[in-house]
Amino acid sequence: MxxxxxxxxxxxxxxxxxxxxxxxxxxxxxxxxxxxxxxxxxxxxxxxxxxxxxxxxxxxxxxxxxxxxxxxxxxxxxxxxxxxxxxxxxxxxxxxxxxxxxxxxxxxxxxxxxxxxxxxxxxxxxxxxxxxxxxxxxxxxxxxxxxxxxxxxxxxxxxxxxxxxxxxxxxxxxxxxxxxxxxxxxxxxxxxPWFELFLWMSNSKMQAAGLQINIIAENVVLSTQPRSLINVLEPLIDAIRGTVLKLANLSNLKCIFTGKPVTQ
Incomplete structure (x- = not known):
């Protein structure tokens, strides 16, 4: 069907x-x-x-x-x-x-x-x-x-x-x-990155994006910065951006006006 x-x-x-x-x-x-x-x-x-x-x-x-x-x-x-x-x-x-x-x-x-x-x-x-x-x-x-x-x-x-x-x-x-x-x-x-995504959804603090140093009352306090969702999905975002830009770019726009075949 x-x-x-x-x-x-x-x-x-x-x-x-x-x-x-x-x-x-x-x-x-x-x-x-x-x-x-x-x-x-x-x-x-x-x-x-x-x-x-x-x-x-x-x-x-x-x-x-x-x-x-x-x-x-x-x-x-x-x-x-x-x-x-x-x-x-x-x-x-x-x-x-x-x-x-x-x-x-x-x-x-x-x-x-x-x-x-x-x-x-x-x-x-x-x-x-x-x-x-x-x-x-x-x-x-x-x-x-x-x-x-x-x-x-x-x-x-x-x-x-x-x-x-x-x-x-x-x-x-x-x-x-x-x-x-x-x-x-x-x-x-x-x-x-499915594993990292599911891990972030379960507990975002389990994945650290970096360390943050704070000085409180002459004491140095270290704390982790949790990863953001955009940081987790960065490989996917880069791949999508590269694929879309292969079609939607100024070179193909110029090809449309000059009569050259559009590439993908």
Missing amino acids: IAVRFTDFIFRNTALFLEAYIVWLMGWPAGLKLNSSLDKFLGEMYLWLISIWSVGSFHGTTTVSLLLTAMAPIGILGLSSLLSAGIDVLRLATVHVRLFYFLSCRLYSWQVRILTSLFHLFRGRKWNVLRERLDSADYDLDQLLLGTILFSGLVFLFPTVVVYYLLFLGSMLYWMGIELVLRLMVLVLTET
Whole structure:
């Protein structure tokens, strides 16, 4: 029952969800007028790839159901092993989403780079690859005319590329978020110092974080400082922080705007 529900959830949110939104984008999404030829080409291409994946790889959610059923014996090794296997199955079931995301990234980044180069052409600049800086350059009239024609055409095609890029970016981040939650659950099971935590819950004074020296009436009094809960869970907190920062960082934010694939 769990395998069937899980596979239905994946199929509904990878195939049916994407098909519905691609069909919506092939019209006038939210009143936005896209380039009809490019919109039709991209929409039909992605719908064709989704249909191939649904029929060939998924085959009515049978493949993933068999994988989830085969995962049952892994539960003997513990919940963390079962969750880790679930992450692998999730990545396998959403491989087509990653493929669509990488394709849209390549198209978006390619167009951004060309528009940036043409913009520098209008300013009389060019990028120096060796010195990694913008240098002045002289362009002929025919170069400026050709650049103007290309720039105008790409500007009108850019919104169509952007909406498909945002669709697959959102879908990719959605599945990355689910995978991140599963990874955090594995970290809670593996990185939590359970013995120290139970010992702290039973009597926090049994664990000392340090010594405190007090001078009272010319007498030196030593007392122990009990460990705080944050101090006990410090290994878990550090592991969670490192895992979250691998996805939520400025580098990935820059990748979103430049069209580079987001890493996890």
